[in-house]
Every structure is written in structure tokens, then in C-alpha cells.
Amino acid sequence: MSLSYTELANSVVTKMPVYEPGKPIEYVAREFGLDPNDIVKMASNENPFGASPKALAAVRAMLDGVNMYPDGASIELRDRLAKLWDLKPSQFFVGNGSNEALMILGQTFLNPDCEVIYGEQAFVVYKIATILAGAKSVPVPMPNFQTDLKAMRAAVTDKTRMIFITNPNNPQGTVSDPDELLAFAESLPEHVILVIDEAYAEFTDKTPDLRPLIAQGRKIVVTRTFSKLYGLAGFRIGYLFGSEEVVGLMNRVRQPFNSNLPAQVAALAALDDREFVETTLRGNAEGVKTLYAGFEALGLKYVPTHTNFMLVEIEDAGKVFVELEKHGVIVRPMKGYGMPNHLRVTVGTPEQNARLLTALKTILNK
Numbered sequence: 001m002s003l004s005y006t007e008l009a010n011s012v013v014t015k016m017p018v019y020e021p022g023k024p025i026e027y028v029a030r031e032f033g034l035d036p037n038d039i040v041k042m043a044s045n046e047n048p049f050g051a052s053p054k055a056l057a058a059v060r061a062m063l064d065g066v067n068m069y070p071d072g073a074s075i076e077l078r079d080r081l082a083k084l085w086d087l088k089p090s091q092f093f094v095g096n097g098s099n100e101a102l103m104i105l106g107q108t109f110l111n112p113d114c115e116v117i118y119g120e121q122a123f124v125v126y127k128i129a130t131i132l133a134g135a136k137s138v139p140v141p142m143p144n145f146q147t148d149l150k151a152m153r154a155a156v157t158d159k160t161r162m163i164f165i166t167n168p169n170n171p172q173g174t175v176s177d178p179d180e181l182l183a184f185a186e187s188l189p190e191h192v193i194l195v196i197d198e199a200y201a202e203f204t205d206k207t208p209d210l211r212p213l214i215a216q217g218r219k220i221v222v223t224r225t226f227s228k229l230y231g232l233a234g235f236r237i238g239y240l241f242g243s244e245e246v247v248g249l250m251n252r253v254r255q256p257f258n259s260n261l262p263a264q265v266a267a268l269a270a271l272d273d274r275e276f277v278e279t280t281l282r283g284n285a286e287g288v289k290t291l292y293a294g295f296e297a298l299g300l301k302y303v304p305t306h307t308n309f310m311l312v313e314i315e316d317a318g319k320v321f322v323e324l325e326k327h328g329v330i331v332r333p334m335k336g337y338g339m340p341n342h343l344r345v346t347v348g349t350p351e352q353n354a355r356l357l358t359a360l361k362t363i364l365n366k
């Protein structure tokens, strides 16, 4: 047989970048002969304080019901989200992680004639959604680790269908100026859909309220996730809000039961878990201060963060990444994002932060 599956594949598939997740603990344990219980993962911006206890209790109580399909329309969750945001339930799309919402936006609105603008070093899923649709990527440089709104506006053409902006940015941890972002949103022509990915927005008060512009009919959608603040990354649940029309179109594209039953139950309960939210925000703010002080003591530069992770500048970061693994600390190398001298570090618990800083001190001979 000389014909390969690759030759038979949809031609866009071979052009797609492969999403590289943070290395799982079990891989690193096997690779370096370490005890998995002694490894700390600070690589995927997960919640180091665990999951919302209320969410876990709610899921435990419903497990006997998993012989049934979930509510494909996520009615209860969308009702609750509508109250939270003071919008209509029909303005919410619930997805298998916000990642799914981003992919379905691409499937719903992009085709090979379209151009899609996003930051050159932005979250890689925008590129994947673009390429999968056969659309043209228009990456815009991100000077000083920031989204360059002026350059993005200048890149808009008659063919631009979508712009992805992460706010706060991942992997940079920076935010756009709220007024500038609103002015940017208002300046866009009506054939452009502006996607604001707010996966980390709960960690800052610097993101603007986009609902008034959505109410005016501006083509803006916002994505949010339960993976970070609420600690539900393993359940895979996130959402998008925008106009009823956008949501209606996206609902045609999604699987009938795209968001699973335990995830919906967990998300509903997590929204009412103020205590866990406050524990996480407080712990994160303390962790950020600890890491700033620790990096400064080691003479390392970092990018000030508005999120639960940060970029730290280290010469030969790829080597340091491997050395950290040997010390049982998993972080994220940034070479794939064109930043070979940076590591991205998720803010951890006090113990995890101390492990990272101690390991770095040893590795860097400081």
C-alpha cells in the first residue's frame, strides 16, 4: 500500500499546529524516576487550591444518575448564568471547556475566504480554529507582551471575519487598557466578529464590561471558563455570551450533548461557592507576591501579571525547564511561542511556590 492516511486527510489538518499541553505529572515521574506524589505541576494554570468543595459535593450526590444523558441545552446552568450576568439565558452557549466554544465559533463563522486576526503569541487554539476552517491567519506582533490594538485595527480588511483577543493574555499575563479595548470594539466594521477570551478575567478588575456594546448589537462575544477560578479543569466546562443569534447558530454546530452531566452540576454549584472563590483569589494574590519577591531575590526579570500565572525571564529557559523537571517541578517552556528565554509559571500554593524557588536557586547556583 503506498497511499498514506496523511495523503487522504483533509488538507488543512496537516497544517494544524499540535496543541502542546503542560506535561502530565505521571510522564515526568516515569521519565526521571520520581515519586508522582512528590511532583508539583505549575504548567497549565490550573487551580492549585483544588476544586470548589460545593461542586465536588454536588457531583458526588448525582453520580448515580449518570445513566441518563445530560440536558443538552444546559437549561439550569444557562438560567443561573443569565442571573449572574443580567442577560437572557438564550445569550449563553455552554461548551466542553471554553476551548470548545472557540472551536465552534470557527466552525460556525469561518470559511476559506476569511481572514482571522490574533496576537502572534496568543493562545494557540485561535490558530487551530482558523486553520481548521481553511481561513487565513493574520498574526499581529505583541510588543512588550501586550495586545497591539492599533496594529490589529490596521490589519482589518474587507475579508476579516474574526478577531481573537485574550484579556488577560495567556501566556503573558497582561491586560488591555479597558477604555482602549472598548474604543477598539466600537471601531470595528460590522462584518467583523470580536471574540474576547476572558478565561482569566476573574483574577483582575481591569477587564471592561462588554455587555452594553453587545446590547447595542455590536458583534462581540465573550468566553469564560470554569477551569481556572473554580478549579473544574478536569470536568471540561466553559461558556460564551453574546447575541441570541450567535448562540443559535453555534447550537446548530455543537454535538447534542456537548457538555456532560457532572460538569453541568459542578458548574452550577461552583457559581454559589463564594468561599472557595475568595480562598483562590486570596491565595493567588499572596502567591504572586511570593513569586515576585523570589524572582527578584534570584535576580530574574518577570512580566507583572493580572492572572494566576506569570512569565519569568531565564537565559536558556529550555535547559532550566528540564532541570526543574528533575527537581520535580513542572513549568511551561515558551520556545514554541517564540520566547526561548522565558518560562511560564502557574502561581501555586505556598508550598509549591517555595519548591519552585528553592529548585531555581539550586539550578541557577544563586
Ligand SMILES: Cc1ncc(COP(=O)(O)O)c(C=O)c1O
Pocket: 044, 045, 096, 097, 098, 099, 100, 123, 166, 169, 170, 197, 199, 224, 225, 226, 227, 233, 236, 237, 238
Ligand atoms: C486563554 C485561554 N483560553 C481558553 C482556554 C481554554 O480553557 P477551557 O477549555 O479549560 O475552558 C485556556 C486554557 O488554558 C486559555 O488559557
